[in-house]
Amino acid sequence: MRPIPSRLQSGPFTRADARRAGVTSRMLQGRRFVRLHQGVWCLAGHEMSEHDWIVAARLALPECAHLTGITRLQQLGLDFGPRQPIRFVVQGDLHLELEGVFLHRTTLLPPTDDVGVTVAAAYLSYCAHARVIDAITVGDWLLHHHHTTIEEIRALALSGLWRHGADEAVWVLDHLDGRSRSFKESELRPLLTFAGLPRPEANVPIDVHEDVVVIGDLVYREWRTVVEYEGSQHQEDRSQYSSDLDRYALMRAAGVRYVQVTKERLGRPQTLVGEVFRTLLAAGYDGPPPRFDREWLLLFRSVSTAVGPRRDRIHRRARGER
Template identity: 75%
Template structure:
């Protein structure tokens, strides 16, 4: 039996790679190998990782295909969103049907880097398909970690309003805040604002005593109210749990109201909004009560639906023959 070189045992490879290693086309048809895509194979004992699937797609696609959308953003360390289909964009009218791969076609590629399209371009692509609440979470994460900024996203969108996701990204920018430190904070904030409550400050200092301040997750300073998200580690880690007891004692001593929020409470968003509203009222809040109508429903639908159908928007100038 012909020995298999190590480089063919631990990841996807092409038929050319196999031939150069002495593995014939007939051998590839045997039990030791598994076909992934046309012309792309793996060893039967190799378990594919997320990176392997991307590598396999790259090998099957033309050299000009670039990672885009959520797949490109996940290369930054983003632990959110589906891993499949793997999203690529290619310039031209190329038609390829690869299992687990979505190939977007465009007349003109957006800006690219060594990984795929740029982060701003990938975010535009993501906004074209994402729910509003998810686009806010991902956008906050990108801004918070310095992977891009609002100016770069806005400039790219305005430079090509015909692009898929450009209008959506411009709309969602008004709802992003890079000061959010977690996905749950980014989820909590729009739950409150899309219900019609005032927009809170994010991760700002709250004075609770003489020369003593705490950083509050979401702060309504005018009504002395803080909304705090507590992840599961706040209950599981005894040191953290006791630190939280001290923290909330300081809030009380500083005459600050607070609402503690867990993932279970976020799962019942209308009840949560009502609790925050009642707490604000105790602090003198005179804004309107929350509503759960059209604006609220936008939060859980697609950004595209919030912006409106493309055919109903003002016609944009686009490169002739553009398909995206």
């Protein structure tokens, strides 16, 4: 039996690749190879990575198809969202179905780079179908890591509101905060604001009347109240745990109230919001209590639902309305 060339053993390849390596079409039909897409194979037994599946999709699609949406954003190191379907966009009326791949067709491609569409364009595409809370989480991450800016996203969206996700992205921008340092912080902040509580500042210094800098996750400066997310590292890392004890001692001594939030408490969001409200009341807050009505429910629905039907938006713009 002819040995399989090493260049075909490390991942997906095309029929042309196989031919150049001396593997015939008849050999490809044997048990030693697995067909992934039309014209794309890999060695039987090869464990496909996420990267391999993207490579396989690229090989099966024409060069004019570009990575978009959450798939493009994950190439930046974003560990969030589904890995499939792998999302591509193509200009024109190309009809091609590949398992595990979603191909969006558009009349005019957004800006592209050497990976796919640009980060701002990929975020527009993501906002078209994402939940509000997820679009905020991803948007915060992109801003915090300096992959794009609010100005860049807004400029692209407003330059073509007909684009898939443009209206949605513009709507989300007011809820983003690039100072957020973790996914959980980005989930926690809108839980408070969409319930009607004031918007806290993210990761700003707290005055503890000492010559030391103490940073709070979510800070209500006016009411000297802090909401802190306690990830698992706060319990597992003893140095972090000890540092936290010192921080909270400084807060108590300075009269700063705080609410500690864990993953489990985040899973009971209404109860959590209620506790933050009661803590604010004790600090002198005299605003209305939280509400868990329409705006709160929007947080867990698609951005498109929050923005409203596309046809209504088009009609409003035609009449010169916002």
